[in-house]
Amino acid sequence: MSAPAFTVAIDGPAAAGKGTIARAVARHFGFAHLDTGLLYRAVGALTLDGADPVTAARALDPRALEDARLRTANVAQAASRVAVIPEVRAALLEFQRGFARRPGGAVLDGRDICTVISPGAEAQFFVTASPDVRADRRWRELRDKGDTRTLGEVLDDVIARDARDSQRDAAPMRPAEGSMVLDTSEMSIDAAVAAAIAHVEARGGVPLR
Secondary structure, eight states: OOOOEEEEEEETTTTTSSSHHHHHHHHTTTOOEEEEEHHHHOOOOHHHHOHHHHHHHHHHHHGGGGOOOGGSHHHHHHHHHHOOOHHHHHHHHHHHHHHEEEEOOOOESSSSSSIOTTTTSSSSEEEOOHHHHHHHHHHHHHHHOOOOHHHHHHHHHHHHHHHHHHHOOOSSSOOTTTOOOOOOOOOOOOHHHHHHOOOHHHHTOOOHH
């Protein structure tokens, strides 16, 4: 018999650490993991190729999530732009909701998981950090990949993306009422993961044996 559904929903801005925390929580509990931002990145990548965003979202092939471009800065910006389109969000909504309630447990991270995709999730988090800290993390990551943008340019991108994500009409990014807020500005990733795991266990999550 399959284990019952248990959803861990994690929201927050870019480079706050939510993806790292989500993957660690999923491993600890043996839950499936979905970085929902990849769905929007895949649609964004297709628009850079000339596709209509709504058409791309409605016909999205899961294989598009394996596109090597999805972690690039250009695609990240394109993803943020298509994410404000209500028809794009609607097209991707049911896929995410179905994943969230799959038997055996699921961890989803993104911008609106707690507020829109899975407001009834058993465990909810909003992972954040200051723009300066997040820009520095992102700049170091890009630098290691050979990107030549300055820290100031990356900070401008972070601030612009935060504005789009928090001010959009469709599912603006914000902490859900009752979600656990993890500010990783001065918190180690190990401490953040430990806090998240403890909260999931307190909400009834059972670790993988």
